[in-house]
Amino acid sequence: MKVPTTQEIMAQPDNGKPSFHIAFCVDNNYFRAMGGTIASIVANNPGQHFTFHVLAFEVSDDHQRRLKQLEQMYRVKTALHLLDLASFTQFSHFLGHSHYSLSIFTRLVIPTVLRGVTDRVLYLDADILCFNRVDELVDMDISNDIAVVIPDAPVTLQRRVAALGLKHNEYFNGGVFFINIENWLAEDITAKTLDTLLTSKTDMRFNDQDALNIVLNGRARYLSPKWNYLYDLIHDLNVNKFALKPVGKAIFVHFAGAVKPWAAWSRHEACGLFRRYLDISPWADMPLDTEPRNTKELRMQSRFMYRQGRPLESLKWYIRYLRKRSAK
Secondary structure (H helix, E strand, O other): OOOOHHHHHHHHOOOOOOEEEEEEEOOHHHHHHHHHHHHHHOOOOOOOOOOEEEOOOOOOOHHHHHHHHHHOOEEEEEEEEEHHHOOHHHHHHHHHHHOOOOOHHHHOOHHHHHHOOEEEEEEEEEOEEEEEHHHHHHOOOOOOOOOOEOOOOOHHHHHHHHHHOOOOOOOEEEEEEEEEHHHHHOOOOHHHHHHHHHHOOOOOOOOHHHHHHHOOOOOOOEHHHHHHHHHHHHHHHHOOOOOOOOOOOOOOOOOOOOOOOOHHOOOOOOHHHHHHHHHOOOOOOOOOOOOOHHHHHHHHHHHHHHHOOOOHHHHHHHHHHHHHOOOO
16 A cells, blocks of 8 residues: 655645544553554545644653644644643542543543534544545534444444443444534533443443443444444464455554554554554654563464464563563
8 A cells, every 4th residue: 555755645735625623532652653543644635634633631742742743744733632630520520439541531521622623523543544535524414413433343233232231233433433512512421421431230341432332322323334444453463464454445444453553573564554654744753563562462472473383482472471471
């Protein structure tokens, strides 16, 4: 897949459409990943102006500088929203009585933070690459919707519908959803979702994603899976496949599994594609992960080596896994 240069992208004329707003919720460890996502969106949508919102509790000066640099490189505006928990007094009950991480809270306050800035915003996870144009979303009328969502993988959908006791046979993946801000706030979706997280007696395996599905069941508009094409690199690596499978007309390819496209140690083709997008972003000087970084990745690498017929290397990685696990 050819990735255009910055010069080639900027050579395309402005399409004259309003800026399209996209939000991310990341910490310092995920700015590199988000940089690849943003670059892939810009590269595949020349002429479209974007406004990228980043919600976070703390961001290094270096990442703040790089984020702002996007505005010099492309037709984009960036906005960093540093969250102060004290300012969200309406959610103090949840924050004071919950074992859930702050990252869950971050996604749910997007409409509150962006009210008055834009009337609609697309939320994206930062382990996504854009493969095609987003014109359909840019032009979409969502004035009568609370949220526009994408169904999860069929197996996950059926399991979660049953586990959560959902009335309607639908379940969406929370990595991509398009929010009508005023309708979301009018229906008090954030507070209802947080309340569901605190009071539900069911197993909330996917935390806010499960809670959102309970609250929005039968009330969300569904789009084609091409807007959140779920790609698990582990499936390829388990059978020694290193090339990207065809993704058809997918717009957003979501690498939702435990192996990410910046895990260069996997040697999967997706890493090369991510690298090419990263190279046209302000994070171009940051290396990919040349070795597994945690116990889960060390164990997977041991398994991959064994299946590739490299038992000694498999043993080496398994020993490193055991050492790291025992050091915890």
